[in-house]
Amino acid sequence: MFESPEKAAVSAVLSMLLEVSASPKPGNVDRDHDFHDLRYEHFLASASASFPVFVRIAQGKLGVGEGVFELVRTTSELHLADNVHFGAFLLLSPLVASLGDAGRARELVESTSWKDSIAVKRAFDLSKARVVDAHTMDLRGDEVEREIEEKGLSLVDWMRLAPEENFIAKEYVTGFRLSLTGKERIMEFYGETEDVNRAIVLCYLSFLSELEDPLIIAKRGRDVAVRVREMAGEALEVYQSTGNFAVFEELDLRVRGLGVNPGSVADLVISSIYLALAEGWRF
Known part of the structure; x- marks a missing residue:
């Protein structure tokens, strides 16, 4: 607190x-x-x-x-x-x-x-x-x-x-279940990378690979939201096996090409950061 x-x-x-x-x-x-x-x-x-x-x-x-x-x-x-x-x-x-x-x-x-x-x-x-x-x-x-x-x-x-x-x-x-999960991920990713930017991006990608963003569903339908989730999962696997952070730039071009933005996932990252700061995360 x-x-x-x-x-x-x-x-x-x-x-x-x-x-x-x-x-x-x-x-x-x-x-x-x-x-x-x-x-x-x-x-x-x-x-x-x-x-x-x-x-x-x-x-x-x-x-x-x-x-x-x-x-x-x-x-x-x-x-x-x-x-x-x-x-x-x-x-x-x-x-x-x-x-x-x-x-x-x-x-x-x-x-x-x-x-x-x-x-x-x-x-x-x-x-x-x-x-x-x-x-x-x-x-x-x-x-x-x-x-x-x-x-x-x-x-x-x-x-x-x-x-x-x-x-x-x-x-x-649910009592902010996902936000609490994101808090743990940010602190874990920062511990692994010692890089604030990477820790936040990785938290974002982890959620994007698991959740179908409601803003995408509202704009383009569930099938597109599922596709974005799958693409994020594929990019995250490449990063985990190669350490190539540039794979997320490539994913950005592909997602933007679909004309969508996963804004709700970004909101969830904000609350995750907030709870991490409340727990004492410093950088």
């Missing part, structure tokens, strides 16, 4: 900066790769602008849902891009509120109310994020807010209804 709200907030910003700066992250924005409508600088602006909101969250002045909304609202005032950090903010709000204690973060999520859920819905609308179709309580539905209030759905209640492939939502249900 972090010793103070200020350190918790600084570490949240640092986690976002480290993630976006890690390169290459096949299919995503990093220090060397941009999209025409989403650039490295957008992520720097979003991360920087988030600091005062994270301080308020860590001080207990904003609840989990309200924190997500204020993060999206405040950071969007400093850039013109859509959906820069929505998924990351969803993960980080309870983790920062708990000062980096995943067990306490789970308790905070379980104690939320329908008002938190409505705040997250409004943050989603403001961010213009893309999501996988849901059979019930789809984020894009016009009647979602009314249903949330009528049913009294807390954030954990609502996230239980998310499609299984929405692993960001499921982190609320």
Whole structure:
């Protein structure tokens, strides 16, 4: 855990900066790769602008849902891009509120109310994020807010209804299981390589080789998401057998050629970095 709200907030910003700066992250924005409508600088602006909101969250002045909304609202005032950090903010709000204690973060999520859920819905609308179709309580539905209030759905209640492939939502249900796994991987990879960039990229690739990113599913369908997962697994095997880090640059070209970006995996790496920092990872 972090010793103070200020350190918790600084570490949240640092986690976002480290993630976006890690390169290459096949299919995503990093220090060397941009999209025409989403650039490295957008992520720097979003991360920087988030600091005062994270301080308020860590001080207990904003609840989990309200924190997500204020993060999206405040950071969007400093850039013109859509959906820069929505998924990351969803993960980080309870983790920062708990000062980096995943067990306490789970308790905070379980104690939320329908008002938190409505705040997250409004943050989603403001961010213009893309999501996988849901059979019930789809984020894009016009009647979602009314249903949330009528049913009294807390954030954990609502996230239980998310499609299984929405692993960001499921982190609320599982107690941040994947983020905790990522924390261990980052620390292990750093121990092996003594290289911050490589440790983060390898954490990213390990998740990419295991998970079908919901942003890819939403944009291009499950078959493409499966293909990206398989390609990542193949590239990771080459790296493990040869130590050739350049294989990830080749993978980046192939993933970009498909016209997709695994943004949810990047969000998961951010929460993994945050928990590693909370546990004392230093470099």
